[in-house]
Every structure is written in structure tokens, then in C-alpha cells.
Amino acid sequence: MPRTVFFETFGCQMNTADSEAMLTALRRAGWQPTEDVESADLVVFNTCAVRDHAEAKVRSRLGLLRELKQRRPQLRIALAGCMAQREGRALLARHPQLDLVVGTSQFSRLPELVERLHEEPRIAALDFEDWDERERADVEPAPGVNAFVPIMRGCNYTCTYCVVPMTRGREQSRRPEAIEAEVRRLVAAGYRQVTLLGQTVDAYGKTLGDGTTLAGLLRRLHAIDGLLRIRFVTSHPKDITDELLATIAELPKVARHLHVPAQSGSDRILRLMGRRYTSDEYLRLVERARRFVPDIELVSDFIVGFPTESDDDYAATERLLDRVGFAAAFVFMYSPRPGTPATRLADDVPEPVKRERCQRLLERQLAQQEAQHRALLGSVLPVLFEGPSKTDPGMLFGRSAGQRAVIAPRDDALIGRIVPVRIARCTALTLYGDPLP
Numbered sequence: 001m002p003r004t005v006f007f008e009t010f011g012c013q014m015n016t017a018d019s020e021a022m023l024t025a026l027r028r029a030g031w032q033p034t035e036d037v038e039s040a041d042l043v044v045f046n047t048c049a050v051r052d053h054a055e056a057k058v059r060s061r062l063g064l065l066r067e068l069k070q071r072r073p074q075l076r077i078a079l080a081g082c083m084a085q086r087e088g089r090a091l092l093a094r095h096p097q098l099d100l101v102v103g104t105s106q107f108s109r110l111p112e113l114v115e116r117l118h119e120e121p122r123i124a125a126l127d128f129e130d131w132d133e134r135e136r137a138d139v140e141p142a143p144g145v146n147a148f149v150p151i152m153r154g155c156n157y158t159c160t161y162c163v164v165p166m167t168r169g170r171e172q173s174r175r176p177e178a179i180e181a182e183v184r185r186l187v188a189a190g191y192r193q194v195t196l197l198g199q200t201v202d203a204y205g206k207t208l209g210d211g212t213t214l215a216g217l218l219r220r221l222h223a224i225d226g227l228l229r230i231r232f233v234t235s236h237p238k239d240i241t242d243e244l245l246a247t248i249a250e251l252p253k254v255a256r257h258l259h260v261p262a263q264s265g266s267d268r269i270l271r272l273m274g275r276r277y278t279s280d281e282y283l284r285l286v287e288r289a290r291r292f293v294p295d296i297e298l299v300s301d302f303i304v305g306f307p308t309e310s311d312d313d314y315a316a317t318e319r320l321l322d323r324v325g326f327a328a329a330f331v332f333m334y335s336p337r338p339g340t341p342a343t344r345l346a347d348d349v350p351e352p353v354k355r356e357r358c359q360r361l362l363e364r365q366l367a368q369q370e371a372q373h374r375a376l377l378g379s380v381l382p383v384l385f386e387g388p389s390k391t392d393p394g395m396l397f398g399r400s401a402g403q404r405a406v407i408a409p410r411d412d413a414l415i416g417r418i419v420p421v422r423i424a425r426c427t428a429l430t431l432y433g434d435p436l437p
């Protein structure tokens with residue numbers, strides 16, 4: 001009988017990609033994925049540490065497994081990823097049902113660590129190591145049109161609210177030839193779009209010290225026949241060079257999309273966050289991006305309720321949002337993360353104020369998005385269809401050359417193709433249209 005593994009992923013796209021790598025390694029070692037946690041021989045949670053909410057979910061899942069482990073003591077439970085790295089060995093003490101803690105540089109060792117549990121009952125593997133290309137060898141992403149490809153890991157910035165430098169370590173870039181080989185393999189397997197991932201993806205190449213840049217990597221990948229679109233997330237405002245913007249403008253396969261978090265519009269708060277730019281500098285970046293790529297769609301993250309954020313600071317964030325006209329924005333309430341420098345500041349914005357600012361900023365953003373979408377009614381957009389819509393399987397889901405979600409009547413022959421679509425109606429979040437012959 002093959003041994004079975006129940007796998008659950010929390011958090012960002014990087015975690016999705018890491019889970020795909022771990023699952024591939026487990027499959028190669030003879031494990032078979034199962035949806036049934038009750039009968040699984042191994043349970044793996046790939047975790048997120050960005051907000052306490054994400055960690056609380058994992059703690060609750062672990063609690064549910066305690067009883068299962070009592071009934072089936074041979075069950076093995078592993079916790080991998082950012083929460084594992086952040087809390088480390090302490091997790092084993094806190095959760096007696098847990099067998100294995102796997103840090104963010106140790107994913108490729110997961111099958112070997114599970115085997116080692118026969119000799120050593122409880123293991124925490126947490127060392128930061130150099131990028132191990134074995135981790136990406138033959139990774140099988142979820143079936144579909146898009147594949148996530150991590151091109152770097154870690155971060156050399158020190159934003160005061162962020163756990164990433166603790167959980168992912170210092171910045172490391174993969175070799176461009178290894179990334180190209182992976183993308184060629186994925187395209188040969190039928191994927192048509194790659195999303196290149198990094199915490200500060202626009203800093204890609206810096207640590208290689210040989211002049212490698214994201215712009216150069218985009219050129220390299222653009223030459224691959226059969227690849228239709230290339231996306232990359234997430235960018236830091238300081239690392240977007242003119243060379244990168246000129247490359248996006250020049251290469252038609254590169255999405256007209258920059259996810260470049262502003263986080264706040266208040267210079268005082270940006271300083272406290274350690275973001276290393278002012279709101280003016282951010283606005284100048286927006287201007288520069290639009291000069292090079294007039295149809296670029298900008299997407300931002302915002303944190304509201306950062307310590308000491310006053311009404312005036314919040315108002316500055318609204319002003320920035322209005323001045324830029326983002327194509328989308330993700331708004332989060334500040335949540336202090338243990339061990340980060342921002343915890344030295346009192347978390348003094350009351351919860352209801354945080355919630356209200358979060359709501360107001362989101363509503364403001366959605367009103368702008370709806371107006372942008374209305375302006376697109378009647379126009380024709382090139383849409384790469386990715387598959388059936390998750391909310392309505394009778395329809396197809398795709399994305400524009402930027403990042404807008406487009407829904408059209410289902411025709412499976414269109415999946416994996418870029419098709420002109422005339423936009424007929426819209427909501428703030430979605431465009432609906434009809435493919436043209």
C-alpha cells in the first residue's frame with residue numbers, strides 16, 4: 001500500500017510554489033496525496049507567519065489533530081514554512097502531537113526527515129542554507145495554464161513590521177540558467193504563463209554579483225516559444241529601474257502589471273515602517289512607470305493602523321490612493337509580529353479605528369476600480385484564459401494583459417490561449433465579456 005500524505009497550504013503564492021516542490025519530493029519518495037486527513041499517514045501544513053490570524057488557523061488545525069493522533073499514534077505530523085521557521089523548536093514543546101518542524105530552507109529534505117523520524121522521534125530542521133536547486137528539480141505545479149516559479153528568496157530590507165527577514169533569511173537569487181531550464185520544462189509540459197516570485201522580485205540578481213537583473217531574465221524567458229505571458233510579484237519601489245520599465249514596455253509577453261506596495265501615504269509612518277521612500281518618491285515612481293509603460297496597471301498593499309497612525313496620517317494614505325488610481329489594492333490592519341522592530345512601538349490604534357480605516361480605504365479603492373472598469377466597457381482586451389471560473393464553472397476565467405479578472409462564456413478550446421474579448425459589463429472586481437472570433 002502506498003503511504004499517503006494530506007497537505008494543506010496557508011498564505012501566499014510563494015507558499016503554493018513551495019508546497020508544490022515538497023509534494024513533488026514526497027511523490028518521488030513514494031508518497032501519494034490524499035484529501036482524507038482521517039486516513040493519511042502523514043499530515044503536512046505549509047504555514048504563513050505574516051499575520052497572527054494565519055498562525056491562529058494553523059494552531060486550530062493542530063488542535064484538531066491531537067485527538068486523531070491519540071487514535072492513530074503512527075500518524076506523523078509536520079509543520080513547514082514561515083511559522084515553523086519563526087517559532088522553531090518551541091513548536092515541538094507547545095504541540096506534543098507535532099513530530100517535525102521544517103524551516104524555509106529545508107523543503108527538499110522533507111522526505112528524508114520523515115524517514116529519520118523512525119530513529120529520532122521529534123525533529124526541528126531550521127538551518128538557513130544556500131539555495132538548493134534540487135528543490136525545484138522536476139517540480140510538478142498544479143495542473144493549469146499558470147505555473148509559479150520562485151526566482152529568489154529572502155529579503156535584505158528591514159521593514160519594521162515584517163517577519164520575512166526572520167522567516168526567509170537574507171536575499172538569495174537563483175541562477176538565470178536554472179530558471180530558464182525550469183520554465184522551458186514547464187512550457188513543454190503545457191503551461192502557458194509563468195509567475196516569477198520573490199519577496200522583492202525586482203531586486204532579482206543583485207546577490208549573484210555578475211550583473212544579472214530581472215530585466216535580463218525577462219528577455220531570456222521571453223525568447224521561449226510557447227510561453228505566452230510572464231508575470232512577476234512582488235516589487236519594492238526602490239528596485240524598479242528604468243531598465244526594467246523599458247523591458248516591460250518592449251516585451252509583449254510581459255504583463256503590464258506592477259505589484260508595488262506603497263503601504264502608507266504618510267511620510268512619518270513610512271519612516272517608522274522603515275520603507276526607505278517618501279510618498280513623493282513613490283508618486284515619482286508611478287509617473288516614471290507610466291511614462292515608460294502608459295497602460296501599466298499598478299497594484300498596492302496598504303497597512304492601516306500602524307502604531308501612532310493619526311487621522312492625518314490616514315488621510316495622507318487616502319490622498320495617495322486617489323492620486324495614483326491603483327488597478328487593485330490589498331488593505332490590511334496592522335498586526336504586531338513577535339520579534340519585529342515595530343513591536344517596540346505601542347500598538348496604540350484601537351481595533352475599531354483600524355477596522356474603520358480598513359473598510360474606508362477598501363471602499364474608496366473599489367469605487368475607483370468600478371469607474372476604471374466602466375471606462376473599459378465596449379473595449380477589446382487580450383485575455384489569457386486560465387480555466388473554468390471557480391465561482392461559476394459554466395464560465396471561463398482569464399486575465400487581461402494587465403491583471404484584471406475577465407469572465408466569458410465557457411469554451412474550453414480557449415483555455416491556454418490569448419483571445420480578444422469585448423467587455424460587455426463589469427463589477428468593481430471583475431470584467432465580463434465575449435470572445436471575438
Ligand code: SF4
Pocket residue numbers: 155156157158159162163164165199200236
Ligand atoms: S521589503 Fe517586503 S519582504 Fe522585505 S522586509 Fe519589507 S515588507 Fe518584508
